[in-house]
Amino acid sequence: MMKSGQLLSSWQIKINNTQNRKELEKIRIKILGRKGLVNQLLAKITQQPPSKKKEFGRQINKIKKGLFTAIKKQESKLQQESKSQGQKFDPTIPTLKPPLGKKHPLSQTIEEIADIFEKIGFIRVKYPEITTDWYCFGGVNVPPDHPSRDDQETFFLENGLVLSTHTTSGILQEIERVKKPPIRMLHIAKCYRRQIDIAHTPMFHQFEGWLVDKNVSVAHLKWTLDYFAREFFGIKRVTRLRPHHFRYTEPSFEVDITCGACLGNGCRFCKEGWVELGGAGMAHPTVLKNAGLDPKIYSALAFGWGVERVFAIRTGIADIRPLFKNNLDFLNQF
Numbered sequence: 063m064m065k066s067g068q069l070l071s072s073w074q075i076k077i078n079n080t081q082n083r084k085e086l087e088k089i090r091i092k093i094l095g096r097k098g099l100v101n102q103l104l105a106k107i108t109q110q111p112p113s114k115k116k117e118f119g120r121q122i123n124k125i126k127k128g129l130f131t132a133i134k135k136q137e138s139k140l141q142q143e144s145k146s147q148g149q150k151f152d153p154t155i156p157t158l159k160p161p162l163g164k165k166h167p168l169s170q171t172i173e174e175i176a177d178i179f180e181k182i183g184f185i186r187v188k189y190p191e192i193t194t195d196w197y198c199f200g201g202v203n204v205p206p207d208h209p210s211r212d213d214q215e216t217f218f219l220e221n222g223l224v225l226s227t228h229t230t231s232g233i234l235q236e237i238e239r240v241k242k243p244p245i246r247m248l249h250i251a252k253c254y255r256r257q258i259d260i261a262h263t264p265m266f267h268q269f270e271g272w273l274v275d276k277n278v279s280v281a282h283l284k285w286t287l288d289y290f291a292r293e294f295f296g297i298k299r300v301t302r303l304r305p306h307h308f309r310y311t312e313p314s315f316e317v318d319i320t321c322g323a324c325l326g327n328g329c330r331f332c333k334e335g336w337v338e339l340g341g342a343g344m345a346h347p348t349v350l351k352n353a354g355l356d357p358k359i360y361s362a363l364a365f366g367w368g369v370e371r372v373f374a375i376r377t378g379i380a381d382i383r384p385l386f387k388n389n390l391d392f393l394n395q396f
């Protein structure tokens with residue numbers, strides 16, 4: 063005959079060791095379930111010699127009652143425990159924070175650039191990304207078949223329209239809108255060119271400033287560029303102008319900024335101490351004429367640069383393409 067006392071106590075230990083009601087329920091099924099311990103024992107009654115059957119049944123009943131009681135006891139014990147744990151619950155403890163979204167680094171940069179120029183009176187405007195050949199090229203002194211059009215690999219649409227290749231396409235529209243200087247335009251918009259490499263994407267952003275008024279000079283241009291360099295890149299940064307050629311400006315300049323690593327002394331990142339920012343200049347008389355202004359009365363300073371470019375210079379990223387790949391591990395760095 064089985065050792066009923068030993069069996070009973072070994073299962074009682076298992077019952078008492080359960081930590082929660084789920085564990086207890088598993089044990090209950092093992093004992094009292096259809097294929098559980100008690101039913102298995104009952105099935106063995108028939109195998110017992112007739113003289114021992116009665117005693118065997120009595121033992122099974124004893125085990126069954128004992129385990130049933132133990133389960134009930136453990137059940138109320140676990141219930142008490144979870145109640146007292148409930149009292150420890152502190153509703154003032156902060157919950158886990160859900161992940162917060164934020165603006166794309168280029169949107170942040172555009173807002174920052176707009177803030178910087180709005181402080182000195184530039185007004186942010188936006189003109190259509192689909193525009194005419196006249197606003198994009200002809201009107202800003204880039205005649206048909208001029209070789210400089212080849213530099214801006216243009217997306218041509220039907221009806222002679224184009225996807226704007228640069229924010230310069232906004233200046234004639236702005237002068238037509240305001241009509242009479244002074245004009246302080248900050249045009250920030252998407253631009254499109256058929257090119258892709260580490261520094262170019264088919265869609266990118268430019269910001270372009272024009273100040274049209276009487277007696278605007280290169281000195282005003284230089285001051286404005288230095289102001290932007292200080293505000294955007296840091297207090298110790300300055301710009302320099304190198305002669306260049308653009309169709310919409312005369313004179314035209316390439317603008318450099320002092321290298322952020324060596325502040326102009328020269329280092330292995332920049333070689334000469336300067337990093338190229340982009341183009342600037344004084345409005346070409348033909349552009350002003352095309353807008354109906356007399357270039358003998360009015361002059362204008364102009365600059366237009368890539369948002370991705372200034373972002374890349376400031377952050378040190380070598381490749382701008384990941385900015386458009388929606389990889390949050392990359393974007394969340396900024």
Ligand SMILES: [Zn+2]
Nearest residue numbers: 321324329332
């Ligand atoms: Zn350097």
